[in-house]
Amino acid sequence: MKYNHADVSRMPRTGHISLSAYPGGTGSVSGEPFRRGRIRWEIVTSEYSAHHLQVLEGLEAVRKRPGMYIGSTDSRGLMHCLWEIIDNAVDEALAGHGSKIEILLHADGSVEVRDQARGIPVDVEPRTGLTGVEVVFTKLHAGGKFGGGSYAASGGLHGVGASVVNALSERLDVEVDRGGKTWAMSFHRGEPGMFSNGSPDSTFTPFEDGSELRVAGRAARGVTGTRIRYWADRQIFTKDAAFNLADLEQRARQTAFLVPGLEILIRDERTDEKVETSYRFDGGISEFADFLAPDAPITDTWRLTGTGSFTETVPVLQPSGAMVPTEVERECEVDLAVRWGTGYETTTRSFVNIIATPKGGTHQAGFEAGLMKVMRAQVEQNARKLKVGTDKIEKDDILAGLSAVLTVRLPEPQFEGQTKEVLGTPAVRQIVANVVARELTARFASTKREDKAQSALLLEKVVSEMKARISARTHKETQRRKNALESSTLPAKxxxxxxxxxxxxxxxxxxxxxxxxxxxxxxxxxxxxxxxxxxxxxxxxxxxxxxxxxxxxxxxxxxxxxxxxxxxxxxxxxxxxxxxxxxxxxxxxxxxxxxxxxxxxxxxxxxxxxxxxxxxxPPLHRVIVMNPGSKPNETIYTYSENELHTLLAKLTKAGKRWQEPIQRYKGLGEMDADQLATTTMDRAGRTLRRxxxxxxxxxxxxxxxxxxxxxxxxxxxxxxxxxxxxxxxxxx
Structure with missing residues (x-):
């Protein structure tokens, strides 16, 4: 707000007042000097009423609070946006549509995802009057994954993935092959319109009267698919945010393991040496468990599968538009690959509808509960043979050396947050525990020679881990930090x-x-x-x-x-x-x-x-620089050949001489104590690589x-x- 000099006397006496002066004469307010003319006042009072409240419409909320939807605005959030688009294509493949996904990292900083699935619907959605493409990319909580029958199980749940990416993109172009035509639409920070050329910096003209899903060309008969290319908005993301090729390849490999027969191709065009990688695995999660395993096997990779059903009450959208609470029967499919090795490290990966859940959830809790139940029962049955005594095995004893991939598929799972790192559906825990208990017990009861031998080796490993844990705990309880007089039990050297x-x-x-x-x-x-x-x-x-x-x-x-x-x-x-x-x-x-x-x-x-x-x-060279007169010589240490040549060139330019030959340390033993202390051990001058x-x-x-x-x-x-x-x- 702007006030003239005459308005000063009418300013309120309460609240905080800050001012900025503009050119003009001089004067004072409350004893503080100011320039006459226009004064800009900002008044902050303790008053709080309804006019202070803001209502963010549409995609404004996403741009205002992006962290709520993508976690952060650094490289991690940038990659999360890409996962949202890729996962939509993967959901189509899971539903049986399309067997290839292409991901292109373009030289101009944009990224493109292509699939050969059904294509986003291009007809008009009756409630909004917008085409399916515009609904998907501009409306939060809109999509085909709310129980409408298009997807039995999917990674997308909340209907915000594509629209969030659109809101956080400086430009987004989408092309859909469907019905013998190629349909196209462009967006600028979530708003539909037209760009003058192919650059995000080109002139953008928003639609005024109504949006247009234009026909950009013809598509061959029977060809369907979607191509999405977008430029991340640098107003939102940090300057150093970038697409990480290694993370992308790891995620693509993981997805290819989880969806057998799906080919995922990545092409990085950001450098002169264009990198292209393709992933396809027909063995599924069994191959994945073998890939993750860091040690030699004790058992083969065992595949444990099963299903379970549960009921939950969910609001269902009726044709009239009303949401009615309805009791729905759900089916949960469990697919698990486990393998024990000679090591002690535990490598587990859990997924819900191919979405990674690195922080676990109810499905992982059920897996561990079922595993514990079966292993304890088997050890108790073979207690005399294994010489267990009264000791009890614990979870860590069982998980030592385990490599496992757990996947569950169910409609509309409940996650904690949009990042979907933790599964929260309560009923899944008992279903997974029952499948693990049933299938693993059957494996231990198998009469096949190979299964019996592997089961015996596994039980021996679990018991030996238990004994090692108990022994280590006993040792640690008696072991304390030794002082110089108590170090007789330590090695003499x-x-x-x-x-x-x-x-x-x-x-x-x-x-x-x-x-x-x-x-x-x-x-x-x-x-x-x-x-x-x-x-x-x-x-x-x-x-x-x-x-x-x-x-x-x-x-x-x-x-x-x-x-x-x-x-x-x-x-x-x-x-x-x-x-x-x-x-x-x-x-x-x-x-x-x-x-x-x-x-x-x-x-x-x-x-x-x-x-x-x-x-x-430790240094590689010692150079003694000779100083004229009675001034003592200077000792300089260098740590690489390049550093030595740079030093010698610098000394030559300065007209200084050095002693020949320059000492080249072949080992630490060639140094005297002062040299070793100065260069390598003294905290004041040493260099350590962490x-x-x-x-x-x-x-x-x-x-x-x-x-x-x-x-x-x-x-x-x-x-x-x-x-x-x-x-x-x-x-x-």
């Missing part, structure tokens, strides 16, 4: 620190006794402990648990850290705040570091998850590739990567 403060203490795992001698003089014994290892430890990716525990170096590391190993690892009782791997800066040192990281990844992963594992960064794990699945695949039993993929990786190797880094 450990040079422990004096501090009892876990957060401050550091354990350096040092390569070789020669480096240990120098490190003892270089360390701060108050909080830095040293543990030497002899050369290369056991490759635990290939070895069994018993082989690992019987290996002196591996056992010493686990004993010194003091938190156990594997599933029983307890981060809270670890004896040191930082674990620092200190190896030579050469190829052998890198190999030793990789072997140690493999040990931590497989048996002490929480240390990596919490960012408590580090790699020391070992992080952003994606557990990707890390598992990398470790299996580099350190696993299968040689062929590793050989192929070495050959493919040899061109990127810097030959000067090889000591030869």
């Amino acid at each position: 450990l040079a422990d620190c004096r501090s009892n403060d876990v957060a401050e203490s550091e354990l350096f795992i040092v390569e070789g006794d020669s480096a240990l001698g120098t490190a003892k003089l270089a360390r701060n014994s108050e909080f830095q402990a040293l543990l030497p290892i002899r050369g290369k430890i056991l490759n635990v990716q290939k070895a069994s648990v018993s082989d690992m525990l019987s290996n002196a170096e591996c056992a010493a590391i686990i004993q010194v850290i003091g938190a156990g190993s594997g599933r029983s690892f307890d981060l809270d009782v670890a004896r040191y705040g930082k674990i620092i791997l200190m190896s030579d800066a050469d190829v052998d040192g890198a190999h030793i570091r990789t072997l140690l990281l493999t040990l931590f990844f497989r048996y002490m992963r929480p240390l990596i998850d919490e960012g408590r594992v580090y790699a020391a960064v 070992v992080r794990m952003q994606d557990a699945e990707a890390a598992t695949r990398v470790f299996e590739l580099l350190m696993g039993n299968d040689v062929a993929p590793r050989k192929e990786f070495i050959i493919d990567s040899s061109a990127r190797l810097d030959r000067e880094r090889i000591d030869a």
